[in-house]
Amino acid sequence: MARPDHKPTAAQRRRVEIAAGGGMSHEGIAQALKIDPKTLRKHYAVELASGANLKRMQVLESLFSQARKGSTSAARAYLAHAPEFEPIAEPAKDEEAKPEPKLGKKEQANRDAVGAEAGTGWDDLLPKGVTPIRKTA
Structure with a gap:
């Protein structure tokens, strides 16, 4: 049964x-x-x-x-619960397949340097709105 x-x-x-x-x-x-x-x-x-x-x-x-x-x-x-956000709109089809171009070492270092002083105690020493830029030559 x-x-x-x-x-x-x-x-x-x-x-x-x-x-x-x-x-x-x-x-x-x-x-x-x-x-x-x-x-x-x-x-x-x-x-x-x-x-x-x-x-x-x-x-x-x-x-x-x-x-x-x-x-x-x-x-x-x-x-204590960190919010999780999901994108509302999906990217256009022509934008989906475009990977970001690989940056050179100097270009990546320049991008990393922007805002690197935040939260270190040095951020009040630099004028607001000025970003340090290294020469790339």
Whole structure:
């Protein structure tokens, strides 16, 4: 006699989202639910794919709310997450395949020298808007 088909409940779906959001492996989630990893991937594909992002957003929203109420530890935790930005528009097709030309040693050194003083304590010694340029000859 064959096993009955797995029917996920709302509670199981929430548990999978929470586990995925916490970084648990698919094998670990399947073991905790006492199902096969293939069954997990078949019946909980949406929760595995977007559950982590959904739960992380909920945690960030909660941290932000607590930070606004004056919790400094929540503010630190919220600000510890570095933002990730994705480009909004894709580059034009003719711009995609153009690699940047390789610079010579002197040209690269000149580019690297611009703004190199920032954050070193020397940045206030140079006039603003003036960039040091080495001779290339």
